[in-house]
Amino acid sequence: MAPHILESYRPLFNPSSIAVVGATDNAFKLGFHSLAAVTSAGFAGEVYPVNPKAGESIQGLRAYRSISELPRGVDLFVYAIPERQVIPSVREAVEMGGRAGVIFAGGFRETGREGRRLQEELIAIADAGGMKLIGPNCIGIVNKQAGVNATFASPLAWFPEGNVSVVSQSGGMGNSILNEIMDEQVGISKFVSIGNRANVEFADMVEYLSADPDTGVICLFIEGLDDGAAFLEKARRASRRKPILVYTRGYTESSSRTALSHTGSAASSEAVYHGAFRQAGLLQVHSSSELAAAAKAVSMGARLEGDGVFVSTHSAGPVVAICDICERGGLRFPPLRADTAGAIAEFIPEHAVAANPLDMFAFAWTDTSLYLRATDLALAQDDVHCAIAVFVTGGGAGPMFPSRDYAEIGRKHGKPVFICLITPCALVQDIADAQKEGAVAWSSPEKTGKALVDLYRLSRLEDNGNAGGDVSG
Amino acid sequence: MAPHILESYRPLFNPSSIAVVGATDNAFKLGFHSLAAVTSAGFAGEVYPVNPKAGESIQGLRAYRSISELPRGVDLFVYAIPERQVIPSVREAVEMGGRAGVIFAGGFRETGREGRRLQEELIAIADAGGMKLIGPNCIGIVNKQAGVNATFASPLAWFPEGNVSVVSQSGGMGNSILNEIMDEQVGISKFVSIGNRANVEFADMVEYLSADPDTGVICLFIEGLDDGAAFLEKARRASRRKPILVYTRGYTESSSRTALSHTGSAASSEAVYHGAFRQAGLLQVHSSSELAAAAKAVSMGARLEGDGVFVSTHSAGPVVAICDICERGGLRFPPLRADTAGAIAEFIPEHAVAANPLDMFAFAWTDTSLYLRATDLALAQDDVHCAIAVFVTGGGAGPMFPSRDYAEIGRKHGKPVFICLITPCALVQDIADAQKEGAVAWSSPEKTGKALVDLYRLSRLEDNGNAGGDVSG
Numbered sequence: 001m002a003p004h005i006l007e008s009y010r011p012l013f014n015p016s017s018i019a020v021v022g023a024t025d026n027a028f029k030l031g032f033h034s035l036a037a038v039t040s041a042g043f044a045g046e047v048y049p050v051n052p053k054a055g056e057s058i059q060g061l062r063a064y065r066s067i068s069e070l071p072r073g074v075d076l077f078v079y080a081i082p083e084r085q086v087i088p089s090v091r092e093a094v095e096m097g098g099r100a101g102v103i104f105a106g107g108f109r110e111t112g113r114e115g116r117r118l119q120e121e122l123i124a125i126a127d128a129g130g131m132k133l134i135g136p137n138c139i140g141i142v143n144k145q146a147g148v149n150a151t152f153a154s155p156l157a158w159f160p161e162g163n164v165s166v167v168s169q170s171g172g173m174g175n176s177i178l179n180e181i182m183d184e185q186v187g188i189s190k191f192v193s194i195g196n197r198a199n200v201e202f203a204d205m206v207e208y209l210s211a212d213p214d215t216g217v218i219c220l221f222i223e224g225l226d227d228g229a230a231f232l233e234k235a236r237r238a239s240r241r242k243p244i245l246v247y248t249r250g251y252t253e254s255s256s257r258t259a260l261s262h263t264g265s266a267a268s269s270e271a272v273y274h275g276a277f278r279q280a281g282l283l284q285v286h287s288s289s290e291l292a293a294a295a296k297a298v299s300m301g302a303r304l305e306g307d308g309v310f311v312s313t314h315s316a317g318p319v320v321a322i323c324d325i326c327e328r329g330g331l332r333f334p335p336l337r338a339d340t341a342g343a344i345a346e347f348i349p350e351h352a353v354a355a356n357p358l359d360m361f362a363f364a365w366t367d368t369s370l371y372l373r374a375t376d377l378a379l380a381q382d383d384v385h386c387a388i389a390v391f392v393t394g395g396g397a398g399p400m401f402p403s404r405d406y407a408e409i410g411r412k413h414g415k416p417v418f419i420c421l422i423t424p425c426a427l428v429q430d431i432a433d434a435q436k437e438g439a440v441a442w443s444s445p446e447k448t449g450k451a452l453v454d455l456y457r458l459s460r461l462e463d464n465g466n467a468g469g470d471v472s473g
Numbered sequence: 474m475a476p477h478i479l480e481s482y483r484p485l486f487n488p489s490s491i492a493v494v495g496a497t498d499n500a501f502k503l504g505f506h507s508l509a510a511v512t513s514a515g516f517a518g519e520v521y522p523v524n525p526k527a528g529e530s531i532q533g534l535r536a537y538r539s540i541s542e543l544p545r546g547v548d549l550f551v552y553a554i555p556e557r558q559v560i561p562s563v564r565e566a567v568e569m570g571g572r573a574g575v576i577f578a579g580g581f582r583e584t585g586r587e588g589r590r591l592q593e594e595l596i597a598i599a600d601a602g603g604m605k606l607i608g609p610n611c612i613g614i615v616n617k618q619a620g621v622n623a624t625f626a627s628p629l630a631w632f633p634e635g636n637v638s639v640v641s642q643s644g645g646m647g648n649s650i651l652n653e654i655m656d657e658q659v660g661i662s663k664f665v666s667i668g669n670r671a672n673v674e675f676a677d678m679v680e681y682l683s684a685d686p687d688t689g690v691i692c693l694f695i696e697g698l699d700d701g702a703a704f705l706e707k708a709r710r711a712s713r714r715k716p717i718l719v720y721t722r723g724y725t726e727s728s729s730r731t732a733l734s735h736t737g738s739a740a741s742s743e744a745v746y747h748g749a750f751r752q753a754g755l756l757q758v759h760s761s762s763e764l765a766a767a768a769k770a771v772s773m774g775a776r777l778e779g780d781g782v783f784v785s786t787h788s789a790g791p792v793v794a795i796c797d798i799c800e801r802g803g804l805r806f807p808p809l810r811a812d813t814a815g816a817i818a819e820f821i822p823e824h825a826v827a828a829n830p831l832d833m834f835a836f837a838w839t840d841t842s843l844y845l846r847a848t849d850l851a852l853a854q855d856d857v858h859c860a861i862a863v864f865v866t867g868g869g870a871g872p873m874f875p876s877r878d879y880a881e882i883g884r885k886h887g888k889p890v891f892i893c894l895i896t897p898c899a900l901v902q903d904i905a906d907a908q909k910e911g912a913v914a915w916s917s918p919e920k921t922g923k924a925l926v927d928l929y930r931l932s933r934l935e936d937n938g939n940a941g942g943d944v945s946g
Contacts, residue, residue: 028839033871083824106834107824115824139835152835153871170790172895175865179897223793254806255796258789258830288794289762316731317643320696321761323728333727351556351580351588357731361579362612362625366501392648398506398626422645424652425898 009208011099013143015075016045022080023049023058031080033152041149041157067092076100078150083107094129102150103135123198138195139171145214162187163216164299167205169223180292189214203234210238217298220246223259232280239281243298246282247291248273294454297440302416304455306385308334310378311357313390314365319357329453334383343377368402379413390420420448482681484572485605486616488548489518495553496522496531504553506625514622514630540565549573551623556580567602575623576608596671611668612644618687635660636689637772640678642696653765662687676707683711690771693719696732705753712754716771719755720764721746767927770913775889777928779858781807783851784830786863787838792830802926807856816850841875852886863893893921
């Protein structure tokens with residue numbers, strides 16, 4: 001299966017050449033932003049601007065007046081043109097050997113009967129020519145590993161490269177999720193806004209990404225599914241290979257009305273989704289921020305083998321919040337064994353109690369070695385499956401947390417360690433630095449707690465036969 | 474009342490001089506970080522480092538060997554010393570005319586019977602001398618307007634100045650909340666980590682801040698209350714003058730155990746808090762991120778006069794999320810009247826439906842004037858009480874949202890307008906720019922939705938007799 005599906009989508013995600021139909025020098029048109037996006041991402045292949053009204057060049061590239069003027073076999077056609085030009089233009093591209101297309105324009109199935117008929121016509125042309133179509137009514141795709149930004153948003157090329165892939169009906173929501181992932185200081189692999197889903201569905205993307213060697217974790221934003229059973233079947237198979245996180249919306253009257261007029265999908269009820277996703281081994285989350293925080297941990301390889309958490313801190317308040325969230329999510333804070341507690345009691349400050357959670361007051365803020373010694377002892381307990389350190393950081397104007405040594409202790413015990421590194425996003429470099437050392441770090445207690453609960457829920461899904469194992473793809 | 478309580482806390486929040494007892498040049502001691510914090514915040518008064526082992530100077534300032542060497546009448550004493558030295562040192566300060574103290578050390582009531590006895594002794598000395606004590610077991614206070622950073626964390630001086638004040642038992646959680654507020658691009662006035670609450674309680678701070686002319690909104694993080702009735706009585710009065718937002722934690726077994734050993738407070742049940750806070754006119758929130766997002770809107774003066782929301786967008790996905798959150802929070806998206814819809818239909822793109830929510834596709838992204846025209850028309854409806862614009866921004870690499878003109882339309886109609894300006898925190902300057910124009914902006918749909926629901930809940934509290942009105946204080 002894998003080689004075949006990778007080859008089917010090669011012209012889309014790894015094109016040798018890209019044509020931008022509707023490219024222009026007029027910054028009030030999508031075709032301007034689209035050509036700028038395609039050329040801003042480090043794409044090494046040929047880029048062909050196409051516009052019947054063009055002069056010699058567009059944005060400094062040689063311009064083509066029509067698709068028929070192009071060399072044969074351009075892989076990917078990006079359509080930044082009004083919807084009534086789409087069908088003839090896709091037909092031309094298929095005739096010229098095009099294998100993939102991205103269509104921004106709306107005006108198809110989301111608009112009613114005539115739109116649905118047009119979309120069917122479009123699908124028939126594409127299918128006959130073996131062309132994969134993303135959209136209509138989308139913002140396109142990104143493949144960081146190939147320098148492909150087939151959207152109309154240049155900033156999508158700025159996201160750092162990594163192994164998190166995102167599929168969203170909505171381009172805007174997909175962008176919001178990418179922003180949260182960037183803020184979490186992890187990188188992306190593929191981004192796909194599938195819009196109206198002409199002949200590429202969630203099911204296809206889940207199958208493709210589960211085979212894609214650059215994808216370690218798959219994130220989905222779903223407003224509505226047409227063929228839920230087909231999706232769940234492919235998702236079930238894919239979730240055995242890689243973790244899949246899913247965020248759905250569209251449960252209320254106003255939101256499902258919006259979703260329907262958006263990409264033509266009727267929303268399902270929250271309860272139906274919940275049960276079906278669980279059965280298919282998908283981890284359901286409830287906000288883009290939760291999605292990004294959990295995806296980060298998964299993408300960095302963190303897995304929980306059980307429910308026992310050890311927490312050490314110099315400040316108890318954030319731990320109160322983390323405990324609330326974790327305990328309600330099914331995690332536990334096992335008591336320290338007598339020998340562990342005795343050993344920890346040797347070096348913690350006066351009045352500190354050798355317990356779990358372990359509060360070492362501001363002493364541990366100035367002498368951070370206390371975290372390392374306590375965590376090393378606690379992780380030796382069989383019923384402790386991971387550790388969290390809570391630390392308030394000030395971007396170098398106070399003590400720094402010893403992330404490298406802390407991560408090393410986790411590796412020594414073969415258990416994941418996490419840092420709740422309380423910092424404003426203005427100082428997010430602290431998070432990046434900690435993660436470079438191999439410790440997953442979040443900037444707030446709630447994120448920390450929720451992401452841990454998600455990892456735990458993921459581990460329970462895996463116990464039921466789903467994997468999430470191999471993040472290197 | 475107001476003048477008296479302002480005068481009582483003047484030596485704490487607006488001291489003429491500050492002594493740092495335990496100041497040192499040794500960076501492994503709190504006394505090092507504390508003196509650095511006090512001198513890093515632009516404080517214009519005298520600063521006196523005190524340490525019996527000092528040479529001529531500490532961190533470049535003339536050093537004093539004892540409190541008795543100081544000039545009489547130093548206002549504020551910051552104690553960065555071990556707990557067994559605290560009581561004699563506070564007694565000396567009271568004798569020298571000190572009126573306020575901040576005590577970092579733990580080892581008092583949170584440690585059991587002997588600690589409780591010591592804390593009682595401390596309170597008796599302070600009360601007899603009219604000295605207000607913050608702590609023990611805290612990280613101190615900040616007053617941006619006076620350049621006071623009486624903590625051991627220099628970065629607390631970097632937060633921008635504004636009208637949001639924060640009171641937290643926990644210094645770490647307080648810091649986390651301040652970070653979120655900074656990330657929201659609004660400024661703070663006072664920060665108080667009250668720790669063990671020797672003779673300054675939540676009730677006192679709520680009373681003080683409600684009288685403080687620089688405070689526009691009061692944010693509380695509570696792990697447990699000793700005298701709930703007294704607090705609720707003062708909070709009820711204060712909430713008639715200014716909005717109060719409260720975030721509580723400590724509901725589970727592990728978290729309440731942590732809270733108890735933290736500041737000696739037993740946690741209450743969530744249900745008890747919920748009802749009591751509502752009766753007292755306090756707005757309860759459920760995370761520091763929600764707290765900061767809502768506090769921002771309140772601090773910028775946004776108030777909802779009803780439940781009707783108009784939404785315009787170039788991307789429907791984020792609106793689906795916003796609708797879910799808002800509708801579940803009691804807000805509505807009123808249908809457009811025939812005349813409004815007719816006028817909007819004149820200029821929106823083909824296939825766009827003149828409805829609420831209003832999706833104008835990518836056309837509105839390149840021609841942002843569509844937002845302005847549509848919002849101007851919709852806000853004229855009596856049943857529309859506010860507007861949201863959803864816009865994906867790329868920090869200048871694509872179209873910019875016309876925040877100034879949008880805010881102006883809100884002012885024209887006397888109704889608040891909000892922007893869900895989807896941006897990574899790396900580009901948070903976009904948020905700052907939008908807010909400079911007077912439009913509240915959040916970076917994600919969930920934040921937008923939740924903050925709006927909170928504003929609405931606040932408006933309901935106000936309908937029940939509470940105010941939240943005068944944010945200028």
